[in-house]
Amino acid sequence: MPNQSHSAVNTRPARSVLSLALLTALSTQPLSALAAAGDVEFDIQAMQARGVDTKVAEWFRQAPRFMPGESTVALTVNGSARGRAKVRFDHDGQLCADKDFQRQAGLLSPPGFREDAACFDLKSAWPQAELNLNPGQERIDLVVPQQAVALYGTESGNWNHGGFASMLNYDAQYMDSDGSTGLNFTQLGSEAGFNLSDWIVRSRQTYTRFDGDTSMQHQAAYAQRSFTALKKVLQAGQISLSNSMFGTGQVLGMQLLPEAALTGNRGGAGLVEGIADSQSVVEVRQSGVLVYSTTVPAGPFRLQGLSLLNTRSDLDVTLTGSDGERRQFRVPASAFLLNGSAVAPGLSFGVGKLDQQGSSESPVLGTIANGWALNPYTTLNAGLLGSTPYRAAAVGADSQLFDSTLLSLQTTAAQDDKHGNNGVSVVTTLNHQATERIGLNVNARQQTSGYRELSDALQEEQIDETSRIRSQYGGGASWSDESLGSFSLSAARSMTFEGDATNYLRGGWSKQFGRAYVGASLEHDTGTRDSEADNRFYLTVNIPFGNGSSVSSYLNSASKGSRGGVRYSDRTSQDRGWSLSSDRDIQNRRTANTGTVDMTTPFSQLNASLSHDSDSNSSWSARASGGIVAHDxxxxxxxxxxxxxxxxxxxxxxxxxxxxxxxxxxxxxxxxxxxxxxxxxxxxxxxxxxxxxxxxxxxxxxxxxxxxxxxxxxxxxxxxxxRTRRVLVDVRDAQDKPLPHGASVFDAAGNFVTVVGNQGSVFIPDASTSDTLEVQTSGATICSFSLSLPVKTDMSGLYETASAVCR
The missing domain is CATH 2.60.40.2610 (Outer membrane usher protein FimD, plug domain)
Structure with a gap:
């Protein structure tokens, strides 16, 4: 009879056979006796009354224990879940605590442990250890002395070391628009390298073409390795001296710095926030050097984790919209350290030759910094920088004044020999979490007229004093309320040495109304003698639906005009989505319609957009990013x-x-x-x-x-x-009668396979390994049969069906 496939719905015959097999193993209670050796004596009469072959009892005679070999279990150590682990058991079902088990359990290497031991017993190293094996739940609960548990950040030797593979990351962006005010932007960022024996070798470069101007920026090429015992990272090549207390930019040299993952470093980074009127190109410059560029959609944006030249020079941000309109604003440097110091406790030093793009000079410089944990709440950092044209010294402190208050303070003294300048800069930040719902922060920066950064000292001409910042002050507050929503407010003021003042103000509010979200933000910039004042307001409403789609609308009002729009987004799959939107420039009476699509494929992340406005101008963009790994x-x-x-x-x-x-x-x-x-x-x-x-x-x-x-x-x-081949077989004897219910089925090696179900049905969980199968009752073989299956497995159902004659 030809084989047939059943759908997943038609599973009752299989379930009845599986239930019988489970009944054979578990339902022979009550137990008549419990042997001293841990063997279980089954009630033979109860088994016979249920029509179950008594020989099955021999296969389930042992008391509950794991089968010899490897098993996957849920593991807990001292009450802490360690997840699923693959562990090995000996022929008596006892745990073998080999090196792999110790690593998965997070244990230190036990005293007297030998890797060549056939099966190591934890009780031989720690007699007070308690091991609870639960085969029924596939679970192991282990309790050991606390000194046996390896802590994160220690030289426990449990980390996986070594390995070799090469890699390539890519991020390609393209944006184009037609019309007289259009723009063309292409950027291809790549990172290539390999890992070998814990060494990391990388090279990063970016190709950019912006309105016909082409540039190739080689950002870094270095080798790096972390030394676990020292808790240090060694870097050599084209690098940034990132762990010093100074802004040095890129050098060709080496540095040794603390391994943040092993020291609990908080870290800190640059942050740029703003509102884009339309899809725009964002360029971030520091001391005239382009440090970051990307594209952002219309609306609020947030760029975090930027690699900066230093933490004391302001950031100049330029937005170029798809219509060619350019807008600039400045991010005060006093806000950079709001997340705490970027220096980890411990010694770090570096030396190299300056290799900064845009600089005509390349002096040799060296830095050294150290951090000390004075107590659990206070760290002190100090550092020196030396080069031919410039020298500086800095001292900083981070202190947790109270459980919810963090104070950071850094003082830097600098000497610019090239221009004959000497000065001091002081930066301080204070963060306070008043309650679970209220947070406060203040920041300030003050410097003398003679203070210079290294990037300033390398310039040929003296810096124009009219644009130099003398002081910056800022602060912010956040508050959330279940009824009113979440509020945020921040303000900053900058003063130049010529007396010009610029004030910044940003406020925000958001609230959830059922499933709908409403958010609003406000920006105010008083401008400078070179730029006009600007006020911006942004309001957005988002209403999600249960099928993964949503409708949102926004209103963006600025000094030069207002815009509004509505968007429909559909994300019924977690790997792909699309949206349609319509935007209206209220002042110019221009409407733009945009469609976007994004997807995560097995090979790359892709997204694209197309926009067309009422003036017959079109713009389009595309982006692809991902990685490639070459391995064994x-x-x-x-x-x-x-x-x-x-x-x-x-x-x-x-x-x-x-x-x-x-x-x-x-x-x-x-x-x-x-x-x-x-x-x-x-x-x-x-x-x-x-x-x-x-x-x-x-x-x-x-x-x-x-x-x-x-x-x-x-x-x-x-x-x-x-790969298994599940088959439900209708087995008949030579007289075309069904096999006896409850008979045992064994493979050619004598291993128990299953039992015969109703009407002679036999469910074989893995027919691919089954040749000739024997049917036994009361320990005697009554017949045997074999399967004839097609070469290609039928994949349409959970199991296949077949028929056989037992002779």
Whole structure:
């Protein structure tokens, strides 16, 4: 009889057979006796009354324990969940605490442990250890002395080191518009390199073409390695001396700095916020040097984590809209340290030759800084910078005055020999969380007329005093209320040495009304002698629907005019979405309609937009980003950029399997490989296979694993999968009668397979390994049968059907 496939709905016959098998193992209670050796004596008469072959009892005679070999279990250590772990058990079902188990459990290497031991017992090292094995729930609860548990940031030796793979990240942007005021912008950013034995080698470069002007900026080329025992990072090449207390820009040299992941550094970064009237190109400059450029959509934007030359020079931001309109504003430097000092406690130093684009001079310079934790609440940092034209010294302190108050203070003295200038700069910030709903911050910067940064000292001419900032003061507050919503307000004032003052004011409010969101923001800039005052107001309303779509509208009012619009967005899939919008320039009476689409594919992240206005002007943009990893198994693509610590997962030879990673979902290629784009250095990273993306005839032993990667390592994670062929067989004897209910079925090796169900139905969970099957009752073989299955597995259902004759 030809094989047929059943859908997932028609599972009652299979369930009845599986239920019988489970009943055989579990429902022979009550137990007549519990042997001293832990063996269970089944009630043979009860089994016979239920029509179950008594030989099955021999297979389930042992007391609850894990089967010998590897098993995947839920692991807890001292009450802390460690996730799913693959562990090994000996022939008696006892745990073997090998090196892999110690790493997964987060344990220090036990006293007397030998890797060549067949099966190490934790109680031999820590007699007070308690081990609770629960095979029924596939769970292990371990309690050990606290000194046996490795802490994060210690030299526990549990990190995964080594590995080799090369990588390439890319981010390509294109924006174009027609008409007399149109613009053309193309940018291709790339990062290439490899990881080898915890060494990170990278080269970053950016190609930009903006309205016919082409530039190629080589941003960095360096080698880096973290030394766990020293808690230090070594960098050499074309680098930025990032952990000094000074703004040095890029140098060709080396530096040694604390490993932030092992020291608990808070870190800090530049921040640019604003409102774009339309899709715009944003360029951020510091001391005349372009430090960042990108495109942003219309509305509020936030750029964080920018790589800056220093933390004391203002940022000049230029927005160029799709209609060619340009707008500039300045971000005060006093706001840079609102997130705390960027210097981690510990010694750092660097030396190199200045290699800054846009600078005609390249002196040799050196920096050294150190940090001390004076107490659990206060750190002190001090540093020196020396070069031919410029020298500086700085002292800074971060103190948690109260549980909710953080104070940062830094004083810098500088000497500019080239222009004969000497001066002092003081920067301070204070953050206070008054309640869970109220936060306050203030910041200030004051400098003397002779103070100069290194970038200032390298310029040929004296800096125009009319534009130099003498003082900056600012502050902000945030408040949230369940009934009124969330409020934020910040203000800043800058004064030049010529007496010109510029005031900034930004306020915001947002609230959730049921499922709808309403937000408003206000900006005020008094301008300078070179720029006009500007006022901006932005209001947005978003109403989501249950199917992943939403409707939003906005109103943007500025000194030069107002705009408004409405947008429909659809994201019924987590990997793709699209939107349609209509925007109206109220003052110029011009309407623009825009369509956008974005998707995350197994190979890249893609998005594109097309816009056309009532003046017959059109603009369009496209962007693609992702990563490529070359490893021992071939070349695999990733839709996300590859970080300094990454890995590769193997899911058998399965194609198109979705793997959830800390960076986002990736998919296996034609060989079963998937990139793990970014793993946490010196932290645990969870990787999980989405079992819904597996083929119906594929089983996976453990869909969830963890890795603890050292920075710069390449982790290889293997998910064991088994292709099974589930078959429900209608078996008849030579007289065309069904087999006896409850008879046992064994394979050719004598292993128990299943029991006979109703009307002679036999459910075989893995027919691919079954040749000749024997049917036994009361320990005697009554007949045997074999399956004749097509070469190609039917994938349309959960199982196949077949028929056989038992002779």
């Amino acid at each position: 198994g071939g070349v695999t693509l990733s839709p996300y950029r590859v970080g300094d610590t990454f890995g590769v997962a193997k899911v058998g030879d399965e194609v198109g399997v979705r793997v959830e990673t800390p960076a986002g979902p990736t998919w296996t290629d034609g060989k079963g490989y998937a990139v793990l784009p970014s793993l946490n250095g010196y932290r645990r990273s969870a990787i999980q296979v989405d079992t819904r993306s597996l083929a119906k005839n594929v089983d996976i032993g453990n869909a969830w694993q963890e890795t603890e990667a050292a920075r710069g390592s390449v982790s290889y994670v293997n998910f064991d999968v088994v």
